[in-house]
Amino acid sequence: MDDNQEQKDLSRDEETLLDELGIVGAARRKFLGQSMAAALGTFAFHLLAKEKAFATLAAAPDAVFAQNAGVENAVMVLLKINGSTQRLEVDSRTALLDVLRERLGLTGTKKGCDQGQCGACTAIVDGRRVLSCLTLAASCEGKEVTTIEGLADGDNLHPMQVAFIKHDGFQCGYCTPGQICSAVALLQEAKNGDASHVTNNLRTSAQNLELSEEEIRERMSGNICRCGAYPGIVAAVREVHSGRDIAQTWHFATNEEIAVALNEGKANEIV
Known part of the structure; x- marks a missing residue:
């Protein structure tokens, strides 16, 4: 606030009082700022006190209260989610993703782009992977839904989860639930011959397709990993699909490797 603005905001009596007190320039601006802060604090205190007082008052006998809005366009949906039957009243426009996260607390299924582009929300419906952000919950009536929470058997992880850990198939982990659900359904697609x-050959519909790395990368292309953990993801899917151990492409750094990396870093700083 400049001096000209101060002159406009203050009354003549206020200006005279501040002049008599010798409060001018920067000191005047500081004084006005502190005064305003004190006034706002006092106003807020009184407002809260009034709200508290009103909250203790009993409602008048003839008071009319608005009814709860409830669910718009409500439909009843029966779902079997991770083996548990759920009967829910939902808005007919509600996405499966929002039902899983907001109504059932299954937050393992992630909301990424919310436009069907990233695959973070991938879930499995009747054995096939779907983008839950683009799937209406009402369209899943009577179907079986599996999320990342339903893959493990208690403390026993699903083989795909074990493989992801072994091959370092994730870093930040945000996309990992969708990646794993997609990979699990992918293996069923290969068994079906999809x-x-x-x-290579679309004329045959042989079951139990042998998936190459190229096939795995193509089939997993709808799941985006911003951390770039794709080599580990492909290795994990290959291992579970083949049933054979795949050599790890990473290892914990030794003390010697750490020392070399530190020395190289210092050398780069000098350069």
Whole structure:
């Protein structure tokens, strides 16, 4: 606030009083700021006191209260989620993702782009992977839904979860639930003989397709990993699909490797 603005905001009596007190320039601006802060604090205190007082008052006998809005466009949906039957009243426009996260507390399924582009919300419905952000909950009536929370058997992880850990298939972990659900359903697609864009022979519908790295990458292309953990993801899917151990592409750094990395870092700083 400049001096001209102060002159406009203050009354003549206020200006005279401040002049007599010798409060001018920066000191005047500081004084006005502190005064305003004190006034706002006092106003807030009185407002809260009034709200508290009103809250203790009993309602008048003839008072009319608004009814709860409830669920708009309500429909009843029966779902079997991770083995548990759930009967829910939902808005017919509600996405499966929001039902899982907001109504059932299954927050393992992540909301990423909310436009069906990233795959973080992937869940499994009747054995097939779906983008839950684009899937209406009402369309899943009577179907079986599996999320990341339903893959493990108690403390026993699903083989795909074990493989992801072994091959370092995640870093920040945000996309990992969708990646794992997608990978689990992908293996069922291969058993069914479902073709992909890179399947060589579309004239045959043989079951138990042997998936190459190219096939796995193509079939997992709808799941985006911003950390770039794709090599570990492909290795994890390959291991579970083949049933054979796949050599890890990473290891914990030794003391010697750490020392070399530190020395290289110091050398780069000098350069």
